[in-house]
Amino acid sequence: MGRTVLSSLNESLHRMMGDDDRVIVLGEDLLDPYGGAFKVTKGLSTEFPERVWTTPISEAGFVGVATGMAMRGLRPVVEIMFGDFVLLAADQLINHAAKFRWMYGDRVDVPLVVRLPMGGRRGYGPTHSQTLEKHFLGVPGLVVVAVNPLIDPGELLETAVLKDDRPLLFIENKKMYARPVRAAIDGRIGALRVRRTEGDYPTVTAGFGGPQTAEATLVAYGGMVEIALAAAEEMLIEEERYVEVVVPTALNPFDVTPVLESLATTGRLVVCEEASAAAGFGAEVTAAVCDQGFDLLRAAPMRVAAKAVPIANAPPLEQAILPGQEDIVAALRKSLGGRGQSIRIATG
């Protein structure tokens, strides 16, 4: 088996720490032999004992510490053990790290990266399964980037840590760690044709039939990407309908251009996300499309999202709560079948 998302991230951290003394890693339970809850930091403390700091259970505290380090010449990478715990550091991120550069008249930079393993489908229950980044989208000054298997996650992390001087949430996905990296070769990933935008945090657009054949645009990021691709495949096999999947990595600031480019062909938009829909990523994408590409739409945009309840522990309940392939397929069918519908949340 080739590289996984996990091994790509782990190798990237090893490479960066080896190349750049300013990189320092902080978080809970990072030291070997444990090497972090999801093993992303495995081996680092053995190789770089001075620069891997295992912390007390103090998310606000160590995010603040890393912020101070970032303002004084280091390139800290913080691991929040479960992304859910980032709420403890919300004040640090929103009232401190995200504000400093602008509030201080551009006198400082805060090159801080906070890694957040998000997502459910592993049976961890209400407080260890969430996808919470929607609460941090739209915070002025705070970048939100989400990993997906179509772009080398380690390269993305390296860009965030070494090239980006802005405070940044790096959204990982627990279920994705074991998945193989499926970066494109010559514009293809297996049977998928893909194109990707330029820039540090590219958007990948993938479809089975190439751009001109697509009839619907499905936007997905992070942990929803592979589910969205499976839904697109099902639509092709079961219905002979081509769906183009647009996969952004930068959630904030969000560039809607690749979505509009796809919509220019398809006119139909479905956005899926693992969090609940209200005031979320899908709402933002939909609003941006209405703002900048309303004329492209031939059907009402649709959102596929989690039910607005905490995420249950029992596997059948968790499955019913989180958006799945069948929910996406249902939304795509609706989008392709009708026109002029009001915006609805399809949750299966």
Added chain:
Amino acid sequence: MAEERFCGPAHRFAATAGSTGEKLYAQMRLIRRFEEELLARFEEGQLAGTTHACIGQEADAAGVINHLRQGDVVFSNHRCHGHFLAYSDRPDLLAAEVMGRATGLVKGRGGSQHICWENFYSNGIQGGIVPVALGMGLAERACGRAGISVVFLGDGTLGEGVVYEALNMASLWSAPVLFVVEDNRWAQSTPVEKELAGEMVARAKAFGIDAGEVESTDAEELYEHFGPLVDEVRRQGKPRMEVIHTYRLCHHSKSDDMRPRQEVEARKAGDPLPLQRARLDDEAAARIEKEVEARIDRAFQWALDQPFPGPESISDPLAR
């Protein structure tokens, strides 16, 4: 107001003419008159928003900050004017900032509570600055520099949980950080008896951090007191907390003082300015006062003449 290279508070203090007593008085006088002038101009409608004066607490700033070197970091809070003026000696830039001018410390974006200049920072969120200041101190060491970090907090801020996360980590990681608690007995309108259980110093000691306290509004006493403490943090590379029991003689922000009149009046006996002035000969004190007055006039006049920032200065915080 000619720009001169910033060489750090200790260097400037040593290079300034006059006795230590005169210099401390001049600094405190500058802080006091600056804030009185601010409050007066608020009344005249020249300033918007709010401000938190440190009238009565000037000796803290003078006592601590004059020991700091160029590379040392200071992180202050909402009540930061005194700390900043002791650090920078730049009333002009602060006046322009508080008056919302484009040439203020941070382009009129931060105002009274959110400033940054050289290695001085402040933020208006209680407690949250403490881990940031800790990270700065740790970075000084990690980068092989000799700087220390000094963070100012108040008795009220000791109610914030993140302070204890920071104390714990400061001790675990032996950080060169001096935590200065200015206990002015009142958290806005709440007396310390209603907001703080146990002992302040014991809180730091519980984490294995050396801690002490001093009850004083005497600038010379505080200056003597903090010299060895700053040295110790620098030399030993480990944290310390020091509590200064003082008193705020003014309101918390503006026209919000509901404290018992008798208590405030009685505390005026401890006003650090008359205390220090009494040590100087009258002629020297009068000369200092005249110089301070002229500087304050110039600073505010300059600030008033500065332009307001226009909407074109609203840059994207995420622009690279």
